[in-house]
Amino acid sequence: MYIKRRTFFIITLVLVFSTSIVTLAAAKFFGQASGARGNAPQGDDAQQQSSQNPDMAKVYEAYQLIENTALEKQDKTKLIDGAIEGMVKTLDDPFSDYMNQKETKDFNSSLQSTFEGxxxxxxxxxxxxxxxxxxxGSPAEKAGLRPEDQILKVNGKSLQGLSLSDAVMHIRGPKGTKAELEIMRPGLSDPLHVTVVRDDIPVETVYSETVERNGKKYGKLExxxxxxDTAKHFTTELNKLEKQGISGLIVDVRGNPGxxxxxxxxxxxxxxxxxxxILQVQYSDGKKEVFRSEKGEAKYPVVVLTDKGSASAxxxxxxxxxxxxxxxxxTQSFGKGTVQNTMPLEDDSQLKITVAKWLTPDGxxxxxxxxxxxxxIEQPDYFKAAPLPDKVELKRDMNGSDVKNLQLILKGLGQSPGRLDGYFDNRTEMAVKTFQSLHQLPVTGKVDKKTAGAMQEELIKRIQDPKNDLQLQAAIEVISKEAN
Known part of the structure; x- marks a missing residue:
């Protein structure tokens, strides 16, 4: 969860001083060093730096030594960026990050309008x-990516050891280009290979509809x-639902990362x-700020849907x-209870630093x-199925995670593969043939690119059918009881 720039006055008061220190320290010492030449600081020069700020003198000295004596010369900007990245890395916090100018622009665009990826x-x-x-509705969702999937490689390049910002730059890219991802999914022994075609990602954040049960109408806001602009759109859609005389509201934040x-x-x-x-925010000095609602009495009951992809906000x-x-x-939500603030530096780069933790109303x-x-309540198992490979034909006597995934899909599509252990036997072959016959495909018993695509389309239809959404159906049942 982010507090963007100066969103809250109290956060500004807490952070503006430390932001200035970070900016001035970098400009003062690295700025002086960037124009220096000759030997590393010694004597009066080193003493002067040390007396001005003893903590930064060592950093200045190291910068000078690298710039003046290293065999392999490096761009000054990269040296400075590397120093800041190193400081942030010592925080051992996956949500704190340093973003250079380009990364800052990309990050801000992802919170505002559209971006490509x-x-x-x-x-x-x-x-x-x-x-x-x-x-x-993103390419990632359409390709079958799920919460907790680990991205090991992008187009053959390993992401191991990269900062989060660097990794994201490899994952994102121009519309229409392909990201060949190697994915490790919990519960599988072998990596999956998933192709995602990058596209414009519109930040359309609120979707509304109504559902009916026992003659009453209920609103659903996803x-x-x-x-x-999410709060503004939420308000607009909620007003529309209330004008229709809803008896209750379902708020769906499944898959919402914050x-x-x-x-x-x-x-x-x-x-x-x-x-x-609504929440409490606790800062590093132990002080707490409590955010309270301005709403009076409730007009109707509310329920909320969560899953492992529900995080932060x-x-x-x-x-x-x-x-x-x-x-x-x-199901249990993700578990991110910290607050980040994005703090701009003078060259339009920025630091994203964890500045507080948030607490539920009861602390x-x-x-x-x-x-x-x-x-x-869990969703049906086939909701977790991965896309079938489009470059490998699955057939009789094969064994492995791809076949195990195929059997899971077949079961979800109403066919009986006989087993779910990843061995392609006669029963699995017969289930494939039955599916092919029902969908006017060549009845070969082999899962080629065309059959895999047809299975994927049918699976998506089933997942998107509200009748198969066990969590939504449970929510409708609960809200119906609450309304009565």
Whole structure:
């Protein structure tokens, strides 16, 4: 979750001083060094630097030694960027990062309008680039990427050892280009190979619809990300639903990786009744700030849907609603309980630093734990199936994770492969033939590119059918009972 620039006055007061120190320190010492020549600082020069700021004298001295004596010369900007990246890395915090000018521009655009890429929020987890959640309707979602997938390679290049910003630059790219990803998915022994065609990723963050049960109408608002205009769009769509006379509201933050703090607080103001607590923010000095709702009495019941891809600001909203007595339905959320602030440096680069932790209304820190749902329910197994390979033909007597995934898909499509252990036997072959016959494909019993594509299309249809969404159906059942 991010506090962008000077979103909150209190955050500005806390951070503006430290931001100035970072900026001035870099400009003062690295700026002087960039114009220096000759030997490393000695005597009066070193003493002068040390007396001005003893903590930075060592950094200045190292910079001079590298610039003046290293066999392999390096661009000054890269040296400075490397020094800052090194300082940030010592924080051992996957959510703190240094972004150069280009990375800063890309990061800001992802929070504002559209950007080009695969459309997935990622983080560093156990030093692996890990998907928090793909965005709704994005190339990443269409390609079957899931929360907790680890991206090992992009177009053959390993991401091991790269900073998060560097890794993201390899994943993103111009519209129409392909990202050949090597993915390690929890529960599988072998990596998956997934091709994602990059595209424009619009930040369309609020989707509304109505559902009916027992003669009553209920509103459903899906929030895919908390960006600059999310609260405004949420308000507009909520007003439309209320004019239709809804008896309750389902808020869906499944697969929502988070976003801006002010956005979720504004939405909390619309939903948390009786001027209840939305969240608490605790700073490094132990001081707390409490954010309360401005809403009076509740007009109707609310339930919220979460899953493993619900992170940060999504968890704030879920925790706030749960703290007000509303039900959380689905599975355990991601577990990100920290707050980042993006602080601009004078050359238009910026630091993204964890500055606080947020707590639920009752003071619980959910970091690395997540929000525990009141009604726990998993989706059908085939919701977790990976795309079938389009470059490898699967056939009788093959064995491995691709075949195991095929069997999972066949079961989800109503065919019976007989086994789910990854061995392509006679029963699996017969299930493939049955599918091919039903979809007017050559009945070969082999899964070629055409058959794999047809299976993928049919699987997506089933996943998108609300009747198969067990979590949504549970939410409708709960909200119906609450409304009565």
């Amino acid at each position: 695969i459309g997935a929020e990622v983080t560093l987890k156990n030093e692996k680039v890990t998907i928090v959640s793909p965005f709704k 929030v895919t990300q908390f960006s600059q 976003g801006l703090l002010d956005s979720v607080v504004e939405i909390g103001n619309l939903l948390i009744p009786n001027k209840g607590v 999504s968890e704030i909203l879920a925790g706030a609603l749960q703290g007000s007595g509303y039900k959380v339905i689905g 619980t820190w959910i970091h690395k734990k997540g929000i525990t749902p009141d009604v726990k």
